[in-house]
Amino acid sequence: MKRWLVPMTALLVVLSAGAEFLHASTLTVFILSAITIIPLAGFMGRSTEAIAAHAGARVGGLLSATFGNAVELIIGVLALQNGLTALVKASITGSILGNLLFVLGVSFVVGGIRHPIQRFNIRAARSNASMLLLSVGVAFVVPAFFTTGTSQTSMGLSVVVAVVAFILYILGLFFALFTHRNLFAHIDQVAKDSEHEEETWRLWPAIGMLLLTTVVVSFESEWLVGSLKQVGEQLGWSEVFMGVVVVAIVGNAAEHASAVLMAWKNRMDLSLEIAVGSSLQVAMFVAPVLFAVSLIFGHPMPLLFSRPELASMGAAVLLVAVLMMDGESNWLEGTLAVGAYLVMAVGFYTLPAF
Structure with missing residues (x-):
């Protein structure tokens, strides 16, 4: 990790905190907190990887799976606390x-x-594609056609979806880390090779960094969430658009950079695992956890999505499954995926504002 990142991140934290406590404009607080979360998420990810490396393959795998989307979970929990259920679903x-x-x-x-x-590796890609089709296609899309529109039915279906998705996520971890580790051994080796290229952090400094960044991210996320509604009203952005594009990018920016870097180094197995694996974590771990949190806060968030959301997720899963089918990739396939994302983002932008 570049040495200049530490002082730059510290400066961003000071600037965002100053903007919050000196009552700067809501837009300024929003921009500074969003930018600050991105490098902090990178430090969280790096410290988690270091702890995982010291903990052993299986415990490390479980740790990485649990903390892989920590920033998104923190932002989601704080947004639910403020009653922004539509934004969290988005x-x-x-x-x-x-x-x-x-x-x-x-x-x-x-x-x-x-x-x-x-x-x-086409076998690992097919395994991930199957999990994606199940988690998004079956767990999210199918239940939407069985709801009668009543809140009781919606919540009942959501409970089933959350429980089934979480159980399947645990079974998927057991499959990848215990019974069929050989399918993913090449990814582990590539990850180890990547770690050897950089200086490995010691255990206790890594734990300290994880705790420190988690605390700071919590404050930054609170300031971000507190400014979301006013910024949306100022810019004319809908709650759904801010959730689908803005919050999602902020919460996953560090992982995005890692996936692209691995692709540049021709380590496509690891790049795929970061991108597709993160999607699986969101669908099968983050979503059920946030649903449970919404019940605790008294702001129930049914896991029943709108038609634009369902259509977009279904199309994305099908497109990616087709692209991964042959075990090869090229730049043209990448442009197809990016083009599809831009079309969907513009579609969400046209939705009514707050």
Whole structure:
């Protein structure tokens, strides 16, 4: 990790805190807190990887899976506390779309510019594609056609969706980390090679960095969430658009950069695992957890999405499944994915504002 990132991040934290406590404009607070969260998320990810490396393969895998979307969880929890359920649901949609289409697409383009044809493990890709079709296609899309419109029915279906998705997520981890580790051994090796290229953090400094960045991200996320509604009203952005595009990008920016960097280095297995694996975590872990949190806060968030959200997620999953089918990628396939994401983002932009 570049040495200049530490002082730059510290400066951003000071600036965003100053903007909040000196009562700067809402837009200024929003922009500074959003920018500050991005490098902080990178430090959280790096410290989690370092702890995972010291903890061993299986415990490390569980740790990485649990903390992989920590920033998004923190933002989601704080938004639910403020009653922004539509925005949180939209951020779930945005994370899935962003990882599957934008991140994967940019990775294909960047990697394809340097390497005309890039190859990845087709068995692992098919396994991830199957999980995606199940988590998004079955868990999110199908239940929407069975609801009668009553809140009681919606909540009942949401409970079933959350429980089934979470159980399948645990089973997927068991599959990847225990019973069928050989399918993903190549990804582990690539990840280890990447770690050896950079200085490995010691255990206790990594734990300290994780705790520190988690606390700071919590404050930054609180300031971000507190400014979202007013900024949306000022700019004429809908709650759904802010969740799908703005919040999703802020929460996943550090992971996005890692996936693109791995593609540039021709490590497509790891790039795919970051992009597609993050989407799976959002659909099968983050969404059920946020649903449970919404019940605790008294702002129930049914896991039943709007038609634009369902259509976008369904199309994204099908497109990515087709792109991964042959175990190869090139820059043209990447442009198709990025183009699809831009069309969907513009579509969400046209929705009514707050």
